Amino acid sequence: xxxxxxxxxxxxxxxxxxxxxxxxxxxxxxxxxxxxxxxxxxxxxxxxxxxxxxxxxxxxxxxxxxxxxxxxxxxxxxxxxxxxxxxxxxxxxxxxxxxxxxxxxxxxxxxxxxxxxxxxxxxxxxxxxxxxxxxxxxxxxxxxxxxxxxxxxxxxxxxxxxxxxxxxxxxxxxxxxxxxxxxxxxxxxxxxxxxxxxxxxxxxxxxxxxxxxxxxxxxxxxxxxxxxxxxxxxxxxxxxxxxxxxxxxxxxxxxxxxxxxxxxxxxxxxxxxxxxxxxxxxxxxxxxxxxxxxxxxxxxxxxxxxxxxxxxxxxxxxxxxxxxxxxxxxxxxxxxxxxxxxxxxxxxxxxxxxxxxxxxxxxxxxxxxxxxxxxxxxxxxxxxxxxxxxxxxxxxxxxxxxxxxxxxxxxxxxxxxxxxxxxxxxxxxxxxxxxxxxxxxxx
Numbered sequence: 001x002x003x004x005x006x007x008x009x010x011x012x013x014x015x016x017x018x019x020x021x022x023x024x025x026x027x028x029x030x031x032x033x034x035x036x037x038x039x040x041x042x043x044x045x046x047x048x049x050x051x052x053x054x055x056x057x058x059x060x061x062x063x064x065x066x067x068x069x070x071x072x073x074x075x076x077x078x079x080x081x082x083x084x085x086x087x088x089x090x091x092x093x094x095x096x097x098x099x100x101x102x103x104x105x106x107x108x109x110x111x112x113x114x115x116x117x118x119x120x121x122x123x124x125x126x127x128x129x130x131x132x133x134x135x136x137x138x139x140x141x142x143x144x145x146x147x148x149x150x151x152x153x154x155x156x157x158x159x160x161x162x163x164x165x166x167x168x169x170x171x172x173x174x175x176x177x178x179x180x181x182x183x184x185x186x187x188x189x190x191x192x193x194x195x196x197x198x199x200x201x202x203x204x205x206x207x208x209x210x211x212x213x214x215x216x217x218x219x220x221x222x223x224x225x226x227x228x229x230x231x232x233x234x235x236x237x238x239x240x241x242x243x244x245x246x247x248x249x250x251x252x253x254x255x256x257x258x259x260x261x262x263x264x265x266x267x268x269x270x271x272x273x274x275x276x277x278x279x280x281x282x283x284x285x286x287x288x289x290x291x292x293x294x295x296x297x298x299x300x301x302x303x304x305x306x307x308x309x310x311x312x313x314x315x316x317x318x319x320x321x322x323x324x325x326x327x328x329x330x331x332x333x334x335x336x337x338x339x340x341x342x343x344x345x346x347x348x349x350x351x352x353x354x355x356x357x358x359x360x361x362x363x364x365x366x367x368x369x370x371x372x373x374x375x376x377x378x379x380x381x382x383x384x385x386x387x388x389x390x391x392x393x394x395x396x397x398x399x400x401x402x403x404x405x406x407x408x409x410x411x412x413x414x415x416x417x418x419x420x421x422x423x424x425x426x427x428x429x430x431x432x433x434x435x436x437x438x439x440x441x442x443x
Contacts, residue, residue, distance in 0.1 A: 001065060001293040002337035003286070006056075009063055017059050024054040031082060035090075035378070039243060040215035040235070042403040043378075045205065049284035049407065053349065054078070056285030057292070066292045073360055074288070077351045077367040081406055084371020088379040109174065111434055115389050116170035118430050120190045123163035126156045127197045138200045138256055158418045163426060165400060166393045167194065168213040173389060177234055199249065207249050209400065211242055216396035224387035250277060287346035290333035297356050300332060305357030312414040316421065328410070329353060347408040370405045377402050390427070394419075 010017045028051045036047050061071040171191055175184060191210075198207040218235065221228035235242075254277060291297035304326050307314060311325045329352065330345035350370050354363025377398050385391035401415035 001289045006289040020058050021055045024051045040211045042212045042400045052281045053285035057288050070292050074351050076364050080364045080368040081371040084368040085375050087372050088375040090379050112173040119163045119167035126159045136200050158422045162418050162423045165397045169393045169396045172217040212400050216399050220392045220395050223382045291352050312417050350406045374405050
């Protein structure tokens with residue numbers, strides 16, 4: 001089923017669609033209200049998109065576009081994922097935890113400042129090289145083309161993914177938020193440049209990374225007993241402004257991209273920014289109407305599940321050539337229904353990915369495992385990490401980058417690869433720089 005057929009069915013059954021959508025909103029609110037309490041929780045967008053995915057699948061079942069077998073697969077994998085997500089419970093911070101960590105930031109401010117400028121320099125330098133060699137993603141028809149042809153740009157992409165998070169986290173460690181001081185102008189200037197690059201990335205939500213890191217900084221400080229009250233108050237007092245700014249910036253990105261599409265002659269893809277934003281959430285479930293009706297998902301070979309999931313690892317270490325890897329499910333399904341040379345596609349959501357590669361039963365266990373991993377990272381991992389730049393940065397990176405484990409498991413694995421194999425090199429460089437600074441200071 002292509003986009004036109006799906007939206008045609010919606011128009012013919014508009015009341016049914018919105019009735020399911022309302023039920024889905026209520027259901028997801030009840031399921032996730034205790035775990036996802038803030039708009040700035042990186043997992044909020046995933047939950048919000050899941051509302052529309054649920055609606056899309058149930059709608060297709062009620063209008064007889066998919067079989068009960070496929071419908072049952074979706075329902076069972078969703079249930080198993082949620083069960084995994086709730087396996088580990090949140091642990092309350094005890095008084096001992098708080099007292100133990102109150103002074104944990106003493107004597108490390110200079111190292112944190114070095115971390116901020118070091119990771120910011122790496123990030124901004126890498127971005128400038130990308131812009132110079134590949135162009136600015138915001139003005140491309142598809143921002144995915146930036147890293148599509150190799151040439152070293154893929155490595156730079158990995159570096160920017162990691163360094164941006166650690167740079168932002170270090171910023172909140174070194175900035176004083178009670179008032180703006182002239183002595184801190186350089187810090188704000190650097191952060192302004194980083195925020196600008198988020199806008200130029202072409203992603204409608206990349207600028208939210210700044211707010212995500214801020215939220216993670218507060219949560220980690222709260223868990224570890226740090227001083228977070230001033231930051232929390234700032235967040236609460238400005239949450240409405242953040243929402244307005246986020247929607248406005250997303251519309252600006254959509255508008256600029258629409259202009260690029262019009263210049264390329266792709267008028268059908270250009271629309272009002274507000275309308276496209278609304279459609280984008282419905283499109284969260286496009287992988288389902290691409291793959292479920294008429295069992296189109298069976299057209300993808302199912303014998304390379306491990307390679308498809310961990311393909312980034314195999315490609316990174318040249319175990320397999322990139323050309324030998326299974327094509328991304330979302331790209332395959334999009335081109336099946338809407339042939340195009342543009343590199344764009346759907347998210348390989350866990351339900352479809354698991355059903356294709358692991359079968360009906362295997363997909364249920366696969367979904368539970370993803371939920372379990374996400375639950376551990378959110379509820380258990382922070383208690384094992386120290387209240388340091390390293391611990392907070394690791395927590396922040398994992399919270400943000402694994403929020404898409406259910407949305408696109410292979411992409412989440414790629415982000416984990418970047419942390420395991422790219423970050424250690426950068427962190428080693430940071431430690432060397434600290435030692436060099438100490439040596440120079442002691443001369």
